[in-house]
Amino acid sequence: MYDLIIIRYGEIGLKGDNINDFINQLVANIKRATSDLGDFEITTIFGRIFLKAEAAKINAICQRLINVPGIISLSPAQKFNYSSKKVSEFDQSDFNRLKKQVVRLFRAEVQNYPTTFKVETTRADKSFPIKSPALSRELGAEILRQVEGPETELKVDVHQPEHLLEVEIRRGKIYIFVRREAGPGGLPVKSSGKALLLLSGGIDSPVAGWLGLKRGLSLEAVYFNSPPYTSERAKQKVIDLTKILSRYGGEIKLQIPYFTAIQQAILKKCPRRYTVTIMRRMMIRIANQLAAQNESLALVTGENLGQVASQTLEGLRSSDQVAKFPVLRPLITMDKNEIIKLAKKIASYQISIRPHEDCCTIFVPQNPVTQPKLATVEYAEEELAIEELVKEAIAKMEIITINEGAC
């Protein structure tokens, strides 16, 4: 039924001279997010991106695009082909055909009655002979005449219509559409620099990564692997989560340091109640080095205030104390159900709930300390050969470059 998708971007429009860089980046990101669905023609005209595709693929593409950062909204649309040479010569027979097409589209998209609607025209191309209010009025009247009936109660509501049928006339082309789907907003990935995501197999960290992407970051990731305490399947889970992020964020270098020796050392040498606090500090220390090596400028974590014992202000402070980069925590004030909702939206949820444990859940003591004092933490980790341990973890690191969307 549809032949194209009209994509609107928001904030980018406010940028100055480098606006084209932003748009080109967004177009590249759109191509990548849909690459497994096909190779589509994408054009940009001031303020809009047009993606042409076969009708059968339009819905699948829309489902992807609603998660591509930088997109404000999108509409699957039809192009109207008029028979005259120029849009300025749009005549009565064209108008009659336009009316028919509009009615057909309305019927196909609007299923539930009684309902209300409104027709709105954007006449950016002023050579089009009929003025916007007149065109809207005539098309609206035609819809009422053709569609309204005892089973299909229909009214015009110009203030809060349930359906808005839009006609856009731009540069000699006429588009009609009824649906507007919201995108995530934000900025195109790669327009804000690079950060390192601390990724576990849980629900939170992939969402944090996606929110980072939404503000235009490009990401690298680190997963702390503790074989044999954690399984091959736990690692595969993280790889699959990285693929989800890669769909929206392009190539992601997944770095997998060997964390086993560190965990063993902590458990052998540090007080039981402090093991989680110290483990998180060791993770940050490894992340510091990886971020520096890859020229990342921040760390991103899925931490969330008060969710677990280590995520108190005291716990976060003890991590930040060893961090050499700003630690971005996009989920810090969210509730778990808000996070889950986002996880479902980006399709990471189904992967995150696979039952394989990661290193964070496997060694949790009965009563972890919730308000670690910095001085006590420092004392508690005194026995650890911190530098050597970090070095060894990185020396035995595995690197997987992920450059594909998950299926």
Added chain:
Amino acid sequence: MKKEIYLDNSATTKPTESVIKAVTDALKKYYGNPSSLHSYGIQAEKIINNSRCLLADYLNINPVELIFTSGGTESNNLAIQGITKAYQQRGKHLITSPIEHASVNNVFLNLAQAGWDIDFVKVNKKGQLDLDHLNNLIRDDTVLVSLMQVNNELGTVNNLAKIANIIKNKNPLTLFHSDGVQGFAKIYTDLANIPIDLYSISGHKFHAPKGIGALYLKSGIELQPIFKGGGQENKWRSGTENVPAIAGLGAALKELPHLNSENKLAIQLTELKNYLIKELTKIDSVIINSPQQSAPHIINFSVPGIRGETMVHALAAQGVYLATGSACSSKSKGSRILKACGLDSKLSESALRVSLAADLKQADLDYFISSLKEQIDFLKLF
């Protein structure tokens, strides 16, 4: 080359060359539908009959008493669901044990919800049944008793003849089903000489392909089929027969020692098992959970302090593949079966199961033992 020592033969076995050939031959040449009237159909039917006769011979029963199914789970479901539906007018009482396979246990839990009265025979820490308790549980309205032949986690063996006689002496109308998935072939089972009514087997536990199993249904016993359809398998199990897998099953049976001869398979496995137990006992931190008189192929042991799952991953990295007591997650630690036996949580969380096949060599077991020792030293934290 990296070592590959497969010690998880109770989970599944490697198909032998002759099994693979039988399956591929059937796929390539005998692809007809056994119900078809033409020669392709007849050829396929012959394959099924051939495997059916071999299996009947092995169990000393009549071929018409065998129903081919998709495996152990379906056989158990068909037996328990089918009997309880066909004989519900006889009563509402059923007996089983708390350590049955999930495909038995979950069917009973379901029946309990549907209003059946279910009793569980007591078991001890080694998984052995309290047969006096069983005797006391049997009532006039007991429709079915289902007790497994060999426990899949501990290797505990139940004497089917003894159990069947207790049941039939107390109530001749009570039917007896046994899940023989782990017992078949390892323990000779002459069904003609045991007053048993139903017996489940699964092909992939003895080198046949996955997706094929059978249920023995004694002549004269009724069953309500689960599947409605074309009435294959003498009306008991509708659905086009899995000819390639049935061919594979036949090939696997041909490699087993015959029922009336010495059970060479069991002897070989027992030798390996005894050697392994001797070596395991030498390791201080190992505790054997299996009983002394266990099935010839299963040894369950614990290394308290090291989670079973962790040890499985550690040994897999060394090329040694075994199992935990059963799959566990952070939410339900340890095995349902070991818990039901009353095993301490320290033992059940650290339980490991080795299950043997006849092609293993003593050197393989030595490698396993030395890897196990190494990993215990590496993983022991306290």
